[in-house]
Amino acid sequence: MKHRGILFGCMFILALAVVYLQPVFFQHASDSSFFSENPVKAPTTMNYETIKADGLANAIGEPVSDFEEDYGLPVRTYRTGYDFEVRVYNQLDDQQYIEINTDGESVQAIKVIGAGGSSLTPFSMGMTLTELTDLTMIYPNFSLKQNDRTISFELMEEDMNYRPLVAFDNGTFAVLFFDHVSSKLQAISYLDQTTLLKLAPYPLTEGERPLFQTSQTISPEQAGLDKETLSFVIIEKMRNVQMLETYSSNLDTQKEAAALLTEFTENISDHITSQRIHSYQKALSSEKTSNFNLTTDEWQELLADQEITATATIFEAPVYDPTFSILSWFSDPAMADRLSHEGPEKIGIAFSEENMVVLVQEQEEETEASTTNDIQ
Known part of the structure; x- marks a missing residue:
């Protein structure tokens, strides 16, 4: 009986040691398991x-005349109302x-939709984000020098997944727009550094x-029409x-x-709070950290x-480059x-300086067919 008591005491002490010392002896194995499931970013x-x-x-930064030696004259020119215009080329293929x-004078930005004759090397339309990471790391932070001043911005998680930024060794950049459903490059x-900083697609830090x-x-009216x-045209390209x-x-x-x-623009205080007006004004300023969009409730x-019906609406400001903004929308879930x-709908688009509205409505059966010509 005495020996059984001693044996029980020894077993009890050993059990306590195993319980309390387990974290010490198995710490390394536990950490390895955790990090294998949650890789460090x-x-x-x-x-x-x-x-x-x-x-x-x-081609970024080269004279327009050199660019047009390869691409011919533009088939259409759109004026933006700002210190750049948009020229469209489609001679290579459809x-x-x-x-x-x-x-x-010079090429400040080039926007490409779809695969074709132009060299997108090292990228390719339809490539995945994984394939992009085989080419380069996707960086969240960028600090650039502009006129002896530092301007920094940060890509959020959604930016890194759908709108990553790649920098080239000649001082130019590329924003890659991935489809939010297929996760493929579309x-x-x-763009050059100045255009990137003016557009400010990522939050400034x-x-x-x-x-x-x-x-x-x-005139602002003619620029708005353009x-x-x-x-x-761009929305239709992306829908195609x-x-x-x-x-x-x-x-x-x-x-x-x-x-x-x-x-909205003429009676803004009737439709949003003073705090939201401040957000709107900041979005248009040099301190911009994000674009301004109307919320669902505000819409x-x-x-x-205004007694107007809609199936979808967008108000965004600032929109300086419509194509860049629309490509961003189609990469935003x-x-x-x-x-x-899906299904028949009709669309209206309006501009007032840097303010843009898109109104989508249900297509009634009796509505006349589209009167819009393919003008790209």
Whole structure:
């Protein structure tokens, strides 16, 4: 009996030792298991590194005359009302849409939708984010020098997944737009540093962005008409990529879009709070950290006030480059859903300086067929 008591005591002490010392002896194994399921992300303080410039990245900054030796004269020019215009080229083939931003002298940005004759090396339309990470790390933080000042910005998680930024060793950049459903590359925007900073597609963390200058050679009304036409073309291009039905362009819907934009911009305090007005004004300033969009509740109140119906709506400011903004929308899950409905719908688009409204309505059976011509 005495020996059994001693044996029990020894077993009890050994059990306590195993329980309390287990974390010490098995700590390494536990940590290894945890990190294998949750890989450590790249440090958020790491600044970006460049990759070798190739393909269209080498055309950024070159004279427009040199670019047009390869692409011919533009088939259409759109004026933006700012210190650049948009020129469209499609001589290579019908599968690829190409446009540039230019001040008339040099190429400041090139936007490409679809695969075709132009060299997108090292990228390719339809590539996945995983394939992109085989080429380069996707960096969250960028610090750039502009006129002896540092301007820094940070890509959020959604940006890194759908709109990553790649830097080239010739000082140019590319924003890659991935489809939010298939996660495949569907468009690219190559651009110089100044254009990138002016557009400010990612939240600023340091410094102030340079601003676009208003053009004195075109009226705001005419610039708005040009941008409305360009926007319709780009939205249709992106819907074609997704094999969706063409929108109908309807005069009544267009008028209602313009009425909504006028009502909001001229009576802004009637529709949003003073805090939201401050957010709107900051979005237009050099301190911009994000674009301004009307919320669902704000849209519902505005539509009810104007007695207008809609299946989808967008208000965004600032929109300086319609193509860049629309490509961003189609890579944003929330925004893309508004422009990806199946079935017949009609669309109206309105601009007032840097403010843009898109109004999508249900297509009635008796509505006349689209009167919009393919003008790309």
